[in-house]
Amino acid sequence: MSETNQKQVNDDRENCPHCGDGDETFRYMDRLWKFDVDEARKIVNDGREAVELEPEDVQFSVDVCRIYPQHVKHVNPEYPGIIAHIWYPEPDGTVAHGHLLIDGHHRAARCLELERPYYVHILSEEESRRVMIDGPDIEEILASTQSEVTPA
Numbered sequence: 117m118s119e120t121n122q123k124q125v126n127d128d129r130e131n132c133p134h135c136g137d138g139d140e141t142f143r144y145m146d147r148l149w150k151f152d153v154d155e156a157r158k159i160v161n162d163g164r165e166a167v168e169l170e171p172e173d174v175q176f177s178v179d180v181c182r183i184y185p186q187h188v189k190h191v192n193p194e195y196p197g198i199i200a201h202i203w204y205p206e207p208d209g210t211v212a213h214g215h216l217l218i219d220g221h222h223r224a225a226r227c228l229e230l231e232r233p234y235y236v237h238i239l240s241e242e243e244s245r246r247v248m249i250d251g252p253d254i255e256e257i258l259a260s261t262q263s264e265v266t267p268a
Contacts, residue, residue: 135187141249142218149202150250151218156198159247160237166196167236169217169224174234177217178225193226196235201244202251218247 140153169177177197197220204212217224220236227234239247 140219148251149216149248151200152247152249153198153219156200156219156239156243156247159239159243160196160198164237167238168233169197169199169236171228171233174224174228177221178228181217181221183221183225187222188225188229191222191226193223193230193232193234195223196220196237197224199236199238200247201239201241 142151142153197217199215200218202214202216204214206212215238217236220234224234
């Protein structure tokens with residue numbers, strides 16, 4: 117990167133309303149879930165391998181999240197995102213279990229712009245529970261579902 121381009125990146129970062137110090141969290145589904153991103157980053161700093169996220173999943177993650185274009189310009193796409201497990205009780209009593217990108221939406225958007233692969237670290241189910249600050253009570257959901265499907 118030229119010195120002029122690096123200066124522009126630094127200026128963009130300094131003037132970015134999305135950049136900031138302090139604790140980082142991620143909220144999902146109208147604030148139903150809240151994740152401790154700082155704790156998730158500590159966990160995945162254990163040397164685990166990052167895996168490539170399918171392009172359709174990268175696009176979906178970017179489409180369902182608020183993206184600040186001025187922030188995308190200066191994020192470093194070299195850092196992998198973080199995916200957590202989530203559980204949600206369905207109206208029919210079943211439990212939906214899926215995966216959610218909780219860190220790295222702007223880096224994912226940058227990778228799409230650059231037409232390059234995007235990599236993520238995946239938390240285990242236990243690690244996902246550990247970084248969830250707010251959300252449906254997973255243990256209660258799973259216990260109630262199990263009791264409903266267990267024969268009497």
